[in-house]
Amino acid sequence: MPILKSINDHWQFFDSGAPELINEQSIGKLVSLPHNAVDIPLNYFDETAWQKNFCYQKIIEWKPEYLGKEIWLILDGVMADTQIYFNGQLIDSHRDGYTPFECKLPMHPDQKQNLLSVFINGTENPDIPPFGGPIDYLTYAGIYRDAWLKICDPVAIDLIKIEPQNILKDHKSVSILCQVRSFKSNSYPIFVTSEILDPDVGEQLLGIANGVCNDNEVRLEINNLTDIKLWDLDSPKLYKLKTTVQCQEFSDTIKTSFGFRSAEFKPNGFFLNGRLFKIRGLNRHQSFPYVGYAMGRIAQEQDAEHLKYDLGCNLVRTSHYPQSPWFHDHCDRIGLLVFEEIPGWQHIGGKNWKEQTLKNVDSMIKRNWNRPSNILWGVRINESADDHDFYVKTNALARKLDPTRQTGGVRCIQNSELLEDVYTMNDFVQGSEELPGTNHSRISLNYQADITGLSENVPYLVTEFNGHMFPTKRTDHEQRQLEHVIRYLDVINRANGDQNISGCIGWCFADYNTHKDFGSGDHICHHGVLDIFRTPKFASYVYSSQKNPEDEIILKPVTYWSRGERNIGGVLPLYILTNCEKVTMEFGNSIKKSAYPNTSKYPFLDYPPVIFDHTLFEPDELGKWGLYWTNVKFTGFLNDAEVISLKMVADPIATKLEIGTNWKPTNFSGIEQVRVEVKALDQVGNVLPYFDDPLTIETQPGEIIGPSSMTLKGGISAFWINISPNSESLVVSARTPRLPPVSLRIEL
Numbered sequence: 001m002p003i004l005k006s007i008n009d010h011w012q013f014f015d016s017g018a019p020e021l022i023n024e025q026s027i028g029k030l031v032s033l034p035h036n037a038v039d040i041p042l043n044y045f046d047e048t049a050w051q052k053n054f055c056y057q058k059i060i061e062w063k064p065e066y067l068g069k070e071i072w073l074i075l076d077g078v079m080a081d082t083q084i085y086f087n088g089q090l091i092d093s094h095r096d097g098y099t100p101f102e103c104k105l106p107m108h109p110d111q112k113q114n115l116l117s118v119f120i121n122g123t124e125n126p127d128i129p130p131f132g133g134p135i136d137y138l139t140y141a142g143i144y145r146d147a148w149l150k151i152c153d154p155v156a157i158d159l160i161k162i163e164p165q166n167i168l169k170d171h172k173s174v175s176i177l178c179q180v181r182s183f184k185s186n187s188y189p190i191f192v193t194s195e196i197l198d199p200d201v202g203e204q205l206l207g208i209a210n211g212v213c214n215d216n217e218v219r220l221e222i223n224n225l226t227d228i229k230l231w232d233l234d235s236p237k238l239y240k241l242k243t244t245v246q247c248q249e250f251s252d253t254i255k256t257s258f259g260f261r262s263a264e265f266k267p268n269g270f271f272l273n274g275r276l277f278k279i280r281g282l283n284r285h286q287s288f289p290y291v292g293y294a295m296g297r298i299a300q301e302q303d304a305e306h307l308k309y310d311l312g313c314n315l316v317r318t319s320h321y322p323q324s325p326w327f328h329d330h331c332d333r334i335g336l337l338v339f340e341e342i343p344g345w346q347h348i349g350g351k352n353w354k355e356q357t358l359k360n361v362d363s364m365i366k367r368n369w370n371r372p373s374n375i376l377w378g379v380r381i382n383e384s385a386d387d388h389d390f391y392v393k394t395n396a397l398a399r400k401l402d403p404t405r406q407t408g409g410v411r412c413i414q415n416s417e418l419l420e421d422v423y424t425m426n427d428f429v430q431g432s433e434e435l436p437g438t439n440h441s442r443i444s445l446n447y448q449a450d451i452t453g454l455s456e457n458v459p460y461l462v463t464e465f466n467g468h469m470f471p472t473k474r475t476d477h478e479q480r481q482l483e484h485v486i487r488y489l490d491v492i493n494r495a496n497g498d499q500n501i502s503g504c505i506g507w508c509f510a511d512y513n514t515h516k517d518f519g520s521g522d523h524i525c526h527h528g529v530l531d532i533f534r535t536p537k538f539a540s541y542v543y544s545s546q547k548n549p550e551d552e553i554i555l556k557p558v559t560y561w562s563r564g565e566r567n568i569g570g571v572l573p574l575y576i577l578t579n580c581e582k583v584t585m586e587f588g589n590s591i592k593k594s595a596y597p598n599t600s601k602y603p604f605l606d607y608p609p610v611i612f613d614h615t616l617f618e619p620d621e622l623g624k625w626g627l628y629w630t631n632v633k634f635t636g637f638l639n640d641a642e643v644i645s646l647k648m649v650a651d652p653i654a655t656k657l658e659i660g661t662n663w664k665p666t667n668f669s670g671i672e673q674v675r676v677e678v679k680a681l682d683q684v685g686n687v688l689p690y691f692d693d694p695l696t697i698e699t700q701p702g703e704i705i706g707p708s709s710m711t712l713k714g715g716i717s718a719f720w721i722n723i724s725p726n727s728e729s730l731v732v733s734a735r736t737p738r739l740p741p742v743s744l745r746i747e748l
């Protein structure tokens with residue numbers, strides 16, 4: 001059995017790429033992975049700080065159990081240009097910051113201590129995608145994902161591809177491609193066995209196939225599989241394929257997760273397992289404040305959970321590059337569809353750059369082709385111009401590697417050449433009516449025929465909307481946030497109502513750090529429905545209100561509830577983002593109004609918002625500027641029963657701090673990050689949206705990522721704490737000058 005050993009600990013990090021580090025073991029800064037070469041402040045930083053050389057060293061010790069084995073180094077993600085030296089010899093290099101790579105370490109029993117030096121160059125090298133032009137995100141240097149040693153026999157499995165077939169039939173099959181690498185010429189024949197196991201039923205054996213590998217690969221078929229459960233959004237059933245290769249002296253076994261599902265974009269929409277439904281998704285950047293890309297497994301999983309459970313999305317686009325394997329693993333486990341794409345942003349580079357892009361297509365697909373959550377390969381550079389020859393090649397390569405999935409290629413130009421299977425379009429028409437020279441009024445989305453210029457409908461997906469057309473901060477004025485909400489409602493409603501649109505993916509999940517050429521001058525694009533700390537803005541409730549109330553009942557008034565926040569005063573029209581069937585509003589002691597989901601304005605939303613507007617009130621019934629302001633109570637109903645209520649007070653008083661976490665006790669083996677949120681609340685438990693007092697945080701044990709003193713922003717502050725698996729719990733405390741301090745014990 002091969003051994004996969006994490007080697008995230010005990011790396012020496014050097015803020016230079018001095019040549020002597022190639023073969024001289026030195027003392028740098030002791031770090032563990034994932035690691036960000038240069039941590040940055042939240043905003044207003046020097047974006048060139050990590051555009052230079054760095055080095056990581058580690059001693060790899062020879063162990064007696066390595067005798068007769070091959071030792072491989074696996075790096076899951078290193079930004080951006082990497083060279084690997086082992087005992088002074090260059091053994092490998094890799095020129096993509098987003099895909100994994102592995103190399104064989106030449107180890108010998110007579111050398112006990114081996115020096116591994118990983119040199120990285122963080123500059124935006126125009127030979128490496130996505131670089132060469134402006135890009136609206138940052139690429140943070142470092143070994144920012146996990147590192148592993150694989151110890152296996154000289155004959156070992158190199159690659160497994162699992163293709164479920166006849167998915168919607170009673171009798172299903174699986175085709176398997178197994179490639180073997182052999183460092184022994186006399187090892188053939190190699191016998192290969194693949195078994196399908198059900199991990200939920202004690203690894204029950206469901207099917208088996210045997211074959212002989214006479215060259216370096218073999219194809220196997222397992223047929224007549226019955227009683228197989230499909231992988232679906234609500235029941236993401238995973239099976240395991242256990243493959244063993246065996247020759248006279250050596251053997252290797254690996255277990256690979258996979259699922260049975262069909263996924264197809266057609267001109268009339270997207271079908272999962274033959275069922276038509278609308279895609280409702282968000283784009284995700286994999287960055288986090290202060291540490292860039294360098295976050296561990298649990299933070300990656302929590303992002304997937306935010307998308308699936310809090311926001312109720314059914315798809316995420318990994319804009320604009322392959323993301324952490326932990327994130328993808330979790331999408332498989334929880335049933336979140338993924339549209340994954342190659343690294344790039346508008347710019348297409350020269351010959352080397354294009355060759356690298358083809359390698360990126362290859363590694364992206366081989367890394368994730370067994371994942372049921374991956375449903376579409378993005379094989380164009382995001383929003384690039386047409387380039388016939390180049391994109392013929394990326395498409396052909398994707399189809400050859402994986403004929404089971406369709407290709408897409410995200411574009412923003414009309415009438416762009418369709419070489420892919422799905423026309424994937426960033427549609428920013430909403431808001432464009434403000435542009436000079438535009439002579440149309442507000443449109444939420446274009447019609448596909450107007451975009452494609454084709455005479456017939458094709459599979460079509462909106463891959464971005466909103467974003468820079470209406471950047472909105474969590475702390476923005478209520479009216480701007482309401483407009484943000486309305487824009488999301490309008491687009492999702494429009495996409496839902498158009499059978500020629502498979503769905504829409506908003507820009508974007510969370511705010512992100514970016515280059516000076518984008519964002520608000522603070523190096524942040526405030527484009528998320530969550531802020532950079534993953535704290536929700538009002539627009540996030542557009543998504544969560546579309547969830548089935550059996551999953552969660554949502555009642556979110558888009559207001560801070562005050563007489564004077566909005567222009568001229570008052571709170572109308574008041575949008576309540578909800579999945580209830582009726583909402584009542586009790587204003588003071590005497591006024592009680594009922595309103596229902598606004599199906600005339602939003603006929604295609606699963607759960608239209610309830611809108612209290614002027615038509616429901618006598619003029620000045622809620623008072624006007626200069627008159628007393630009053631408390632309110634909202635109550636949501638389902639099947640005529642009260643199911644949720646919310647009070648908001650006219651005179652909120654800063655009453656208490658609340659501290660919470662979404663951490664769930666779990667097993668972990670390396671450094672992980674615990675997310676904690678502190679909120680300043682009024683006397684009825686609502687966040688105080690303009691409470692910006694200083695906040696001091698302490699944690700014991702653990703290390704706060706970013707500063708430990710900050711201000712609450714819009715009444716909320718969130719942060720992550722690095723913890724090691726040696727601790728069983730941690731206690732976090734928070735204090736402000738005026739509210740009683742709070743603390744939280746978190747069981748790990």
Ligand code: GAL
Pocket residue numbers: 136319320382383412426464466467468469507527
């Ligand atoms: C798109 C681009 C995204 C992001 C977005 C902001 O053009 O694809 O990466 O920059 O604009 O709205």
